[in-house]
Each structure stands twice: as C-alpha cells, then as structure tokens.
Amino acid sequence: MNNKLLxxxxxxxxxxxxxxxxxxxxxxxxxxxxxxxxxxxxxxxLSESNSRLQETxxxxxxxxxxxxxxxxxxxASKKTTFGGYGELHYNNLETxxxxxxxxxIDFHRFVMFTGHQFTDSIRFFSELELEHSLSGNxxxxxxxxxxxxxxxxxxxxxxxxxxxxxxxxxxxxxxxxPNTFYGTERNNVEKDIIPATWWEAGAAINGEITEGLSYDLxxxxxxxxxxxxxxxxxxxxxxxxxxxxxxxxxxxxKYTAIPGLELAASFxxxxxxxxxEGVAIDGTLFxxxxxxxxxxxQLRALYAQWDFDDAINTTKLGADEQTxxxxxxxxxLNDKLGLFARYSSWDxxxxxxxxxxxxxxxxxxxxxxxxxxxxxxxxQNQDAPGESGYDGINMGVGYSF
Amino acid sequence: MLKPTLKALLxxxxxxxxxxxxxxxxxxxxxxxxxxxxxxAFNQPPNKATLWLTNDIREQAAEILGRSLxxxxxxxxxxxxxxxxxxxxxxxEMPITIGVVVAEGKIEQVKILAYRESRGGEVRYPAYTRQYxxxxxxxxxxxxxxIDGITGATLSVWAxxxxxxxxxxxxxQVINSRDPS
Numbered sequence: 313m314n315n316k317l318l319x320x321x322x323x324x325x326x327x328x329x330x331x332x333x334x335x336x337x338x339x340x341x342x343x344x345x346x347x348x349x350x351x352x353x354x355x356x357x358l359s360e361s362n363s364r365l366q367e368t369x370x371x372x373x374x375x376x377x378x379x380x381x382x383x384x385x386x387x388a389s390k391k392t393t394f395g396g397y398g399e400l401h402y403n404n405l406e407t408x409x410x411x412x413x414x415x416x417i418d419f420h421r422f423v424m425f426t427g428h429q430f431t432d433s434i435r436f437f438s439e440l441e442l443e444h445s446l447s448g449n450x451x452x453x454x455x456x457x458x459x460x461x462x463x464x465x466x467x468x469x470x471x472x473x474x475x476x477x478x479x480x481x482x483x484x485x486x487x488x489x490p491n492t493f494y495g496t497e498r499n500n501v502e503k504d505i506i507p508a509t510w511w512e513a514g515a516a517i518n519g520e521i522t523e524g525l526s527y528d529l530x531x532x533x534x535x536x537x538x539x540x541x542x543x544x545x546x547x548x549x550x551x552x553x554x555x556x557x558x559x560x561x562x563x564x565x566k567y568t569a570i571p572g573l574e575l576a577a578s579f580x581x582x583x584x585x586x587x588x589e590g591v592a593i594d595g596t597l598f599x600x601x602x603x604x605x606x607x608x609x610q611l612r613a614l615y616a617q618w619d620f621d622d623a624i625n626t627t628k629l630g631a632d633e634q635t636x637x638x639x640x641x642x643x644x645l646n647d648k649l650g651l652f653a654r655y656s657s658w659d660x661x662x663x664x665x666x667x668x669x670x671x672x673x674x675x676x677x678x679x680x681x682x683x684x685x686x687x688x689x690x691x692q693n694q695d696a697p698g699e700s701g702y703d704g705i706n707m708g709v710g711y712s713f
Numbered sequence: 714m715l716k717p718t719l720k721a722l723l724x725x726x727x728x729x730x731x732x733x734x735x736x737x738x739x740x741x742x743x744x745x746x747x748x749x750x751x752x753x754a755f756n757q758p759p760n761k762a763t764l765w766l767t768n769d770i771r772e773q774a775a776e777i778l779g780r781s782l783x784x785x786x787x788x789x790x791x792x793x794x795x796x797x798x799x800x801x802x803x804x805x806e807m808p809i810t811i812g813v814v815v816a817e818g819k820i821e822q823v824k825i826l827a828y829r830e831s832r833g834g835e836v837r838y839p840a841y842t843r844q845y846x847x848x849x850x851x852x853x854x855x856x857x858x859x860i861d862g863i864t865g866a867t868l869s870v871w872a873x874x875x876x877x878x879x880x881x882x883x884x885x886q887v888i889n890s891r892d893p894s
Contacts, residue, residue, distance in 0.1 A: 572861030
C-alpha cells in the first residue's frame with residue numbers, strides 16, 4: 313500500500329513538472345510577442361545609439377576640422393614672413409712687419425628679412441642690413457638695403473623679378489648667412505674681386521633648361537669706378553642715387569643635377585664702368601666655381617677674373633686685369649663640429665708685372681650649437697707685398713632664422 | 714646710352730617669350746596629386762587611417778621637426794606593413810609637400826609633390842630623393858643615412874630630412890599600435 317501511494321505521489325509530481333516545463337501554445341505565442349517587443353525596443357535603442365554615435369563622430373570631425381583650420385589655415389600674418397641673420401666678430405691681427413694691427417670687436421652685420429606673398433606666384437622679398445652696429449656721420453657703420461624685389465612666377469619653369477637684388481655670381485653672394493659658410497670673415501676673393509656682397513637694381517629672369525641645368529639673365533645698374541679708383545669693390549653704388557648712364561648685364565649657368573654638387577659659371581659685361589665720365593672703360597667679369605659635398609666632406613673652389621679696358625691702367629697700373637681664386641676643403645666631424653682649410657690668392661693689379669698678389673691661408677673650426685647658430689674660430693696667415701699681410705685670429709658667433 | 718638698355722630688354726624679352734612657349738622642365742609647382750601618389754605607392758587600394766597626435770607622439774614629432782605641431786591628427790594610408798604619408802614642411806618661407814612611403818621600418822620612396830620656394834627646387838630631382846631609399850631611424854630619431862645636400866638650398870634639404878624622419882617615426886607608431894587598419 314505504501315509503495316502504491318509513493319508511486320502515485322511521484323507520478324503526480326512528474327506530470328506537474330512536465331506541465332510547468334512545456335508551455336501551452338498560447339503561452340508560447342505570448343512569450344514570442346514579448347520577445348519581439350523586446351527586440352523591437354532593443355533595435356530602437358541600438359538605432360538611436362548608432363545615430364548618436366554617428367552624430368558624435370560628425371561633431372568630433374567638425375570640431376577637429378574647425379580647430380585644425382584655425383591652427384593651420386594661412387592668415388595674413390603667415391603670408392608675411394620675417395627672418396634675419398647676424399654675426400659678431402672679433403679680430404686680433406697684425407701685419408707681418410708689425411706696422412699695423414687690427415684688434416677689434418664688431419657686430420659686423422645685423423640683418424632683417426621681410427617677405428610677403430601676394431599670391432601663389434607673386435611675392436616680395438627684402439633684406440635690410442645694419443653694418444658695424446652704428447651708422448651715421450662719423451660712425452663706422454652703414455644702413456643698407458641689400459634686397460628689395462618683386463618676384464613673379466611667369467610660368468612653371470620661368471621666374472622673373474624686378475627691383476633690387478643680389479648678383480647671381482659666386483658662392484656667397486646670394487647665400488651668406490653665417491651658418492652656411494666656414495670662416496669668421498667672408499673670403500677675400502669674393503669680397504675684393506667679384507665684389508661680394510654685391511647688389512644692383514634692374515630686372516632678371518631665371519629658369520631651368522633641363523633637370524639640373526638652370527640659367528639666370530639680368531639687366532641692371534652697373535658699377536661706377538670713379539677716376540682715382542680701380543677696384544670693383546670701389547665701384548659698388550649700392551643703388552643709392554646711383555649713376556645709371558651705363559647698365560650692366562649678367563648671365564649665369566648652373567649645373568646641380570648630382571646631389572651635393574654645384575658647378576656654375578657667371579659672366580658680366582658693362583660698357584663703361586666710369587659711367588660716362590672721361591674715357592670709357594668697359595669691364596667683363598668671368599667667374600666659375602664648384603661646391604661639392606659628399607658625406608662629411610665638402611670642397612669649395614672658385615675662380616674670378618675681371619678684364620677692364622687698358623685705359624684703367626692710367627689710374628692704377630695693372631688694374632686692367634684683376635683675378636682671384638680659392639680652394640676650401642672642409643670636413644664635418646659630426647653634426648656640430650666642422651674643420652676647414654682655405655687657400656686664397658687675389659690680385660687687383662694682376663695686369664702688371666710687379667708682384668702685387670696677396671695670398672692667404674686660413675685654418676679653423678665651426679661649431680654649430682644649433683643648425684642655425686654657429687660659433688667660429690680661425691687662424692689666418694696672409695702674405696702681401698711689403699710685408700703688409702695680416703696674420704692672427706678671428707672669432708665669431710652667428711645666427712640665422 | 715639707350716642702346717644697351719634696349720638690347721637688354723630685347724634679350725630678356727626674347728628669353729621670356731621663348732620660355733613661355735617652350736616645354737622646359739618645371740622648376741616649381743605641383744608635380745603630382747596626393748591621390749595619384751597613393752595609388753602609385755600601393756598595388757591595391759590601401760586603407761585610410763588617422764594617427765591621433767597624443768602628447769607623447771606630439772612631443773617626439775616636435776623634436777624631429779624642431780617646432781611645435783598645430784595639427785591634432787595625421788591622415789595616412791596603410792596596407793599590411795606599408796604606410797604612405799603626405800606631409801608638409803616649410804623650407805625657407807613656403808611649404809614643401811612631400812610624399813613618403815615606408816615599408817618594414819625603411820623608406821621605400823620620397824617624392825616632392827609640390828615645391829613653392831624660389832630656390833632649392835633641386836630637392837625634387839629623383840637623383841636627390843633616391844638618397845633616402847632604405848633609410849631608417851636611429852635611436853635618436855635621426856636618419857641613419859647621410860644625405861648629400863644642395864648648395865644654397867640648405868633649408869629645403871633640412872625640410873625633406875625632417876619629413877622623412879617624421880614619416881618613419883609615425884610609421885613606427887602605427888605599426889606598433891593596435892591600429893585597426
């Protein structure tokens with residue numbers, strides 16, 4: 313009996329449990345409806361979330377874009393550029409016969425660049441320089457406008473400029489920021505023969521003939537070597553109410569197809585460097601140079617020669633031919649320290665048989681504290697006729713930006 | 714005294730007209746569009762991606778460029794372990810647009826896409842840009858290869874050097890990160 317009762321109880325429990333685990337069709341339908349409603353609600357939420365996410369992405373994109381536009385877009389101030397360079401020099405020199413000394417500290421050049429981009433193809437560039445720190449009557453310095461021109465990209469391969477610009481001659485005449493060359497002072501060959509830094513007023517064009525071969529042509533104001541003077545350097549008028557009776561013409565061809573190598577030759581002719589005063593004296597300058605950099609080694613060499621009409625010899629015998637050359641190997645020990653040596657010779661009366669040549673050996677170092685900040689130290693040994701060559705040391709600090 | 718002046722003007726005018734009408738090489742301007750550069754760099758369409766300049770990345774990038782960065786992000790293209798970057802850096806006064814392709818941590822291509830400076834356009838010559846091939850970064854984020862410069866165009870050369878180093882650095886950041894692309 314007990315066994316039968318037990319079996320009955322178990323059987324009832326099993327059937328009740330089975331009834332609880334297996335819902336009816338109606339229950340199933342209700343459950344499906346509820347789940348569909350939940351899915352629909354979840355879909356709505358997901359859709360809303362996606363919309364919000366997309367909206368957030370759009371807002372973020374718009375915000376970043378606006379911020380970047382503000383930070384990066386060209387503004388009037390960015391169209392106008394400002395830069396400059398400067399160099400402070402200390403010279404401690406004495407002539408071979410000890411009759412002359414130069415023991416001086418001088419803020420040799422303080423330069424400000426200003427440029428303005430009118431359009432993508434039209435721009436202005438200028439360079440204003442204060443030399444020797446203090447200018448004016450009785451002071452050693454000068455305020456000079458060395459560049460001020462409008463440049464126009466006429467086509468993709470041709471640029472024209474008009475105004476006051478640097479002559480396309482030599483190595484340092486156009487690029488002379490102190491961190492770009494060795495030696496405290498600029499080399500005497502380019503200074504006394506070419507004569508750097510040299511600027512004139514006129515018009516010029518430059519372009520490329522083929523990859524790595526470019527040309528410059530310029531028509532511009534010329535030198536005025538007055539009666540009594542004979543050096544090209546004496547004839548720089550600096551475009552200051554300059555005599556313009558006779559213009560000059562300059563051309564340059566430059567080869568730069570090989571990385572690290574520049575080969576160039578310049579030619580200039582002026583019909584009368586006396587600018588119509590007295591006997592006409594024509595002058596022709598030929599200059600050629602190589603600048604070659606390979607890894608840490610660099611070599612610069614330059615030759616320049618002026619040929620003037622013989623009539624200039626009445627002022628200074630032998631001035632009809634004025635020549636100079638230098639060779640300058642250098643080696644960078646690392647990014648900061650470089651060593652150089654330079655041999656120079658030049659003669660402003662090379663047309664005479666008398667010994668008037670000056671030679672100079674320079675040895676020194678450049679230390680770049682920053683690529684645009686340089687400290688310089690060098691020793692010079694100069695030989696000139698009459699024991700008048702200056703020997704001694706030069707030191708300097710220079711910068712550009 | 715007018716004669717030399719006229720001669721000069723005639724000479725310049727003749728050269729100007731000749732240049733305007735002759736197919737000389739282009740000294741400055743846009744040489745290739747960004748999309749064309751990207752298409753050329755990959756053999757199949759790459760993924761577009763964005764590198765956000767977090768403080769760490771920004772600091773390193775600023776050190777490489779030697780200036781602060783105003784942008785918040787850099788867009789690039791990526792396929793497998795190869796990335797392509799189009800970046801701009803000012804040479805002397807104007808921005809130079811430079812395309813750099815990096816694969817496996819080494820430079821595969823440097824191309825000047827646009828050059829706007831008056832001087833120094835020689836940086837766009839293939840003979841010059843070939844010098845960057847295979848270059849990677851040193852521990853100090855410098856290029857591990859010597860680059861021969863261009864006389865009178867030091868600033869343009871520096872700009873290309875900086876951008877090449879920056880692209881290598883960015884490449885390292887996206888390859889080492891869990892970038893989805």
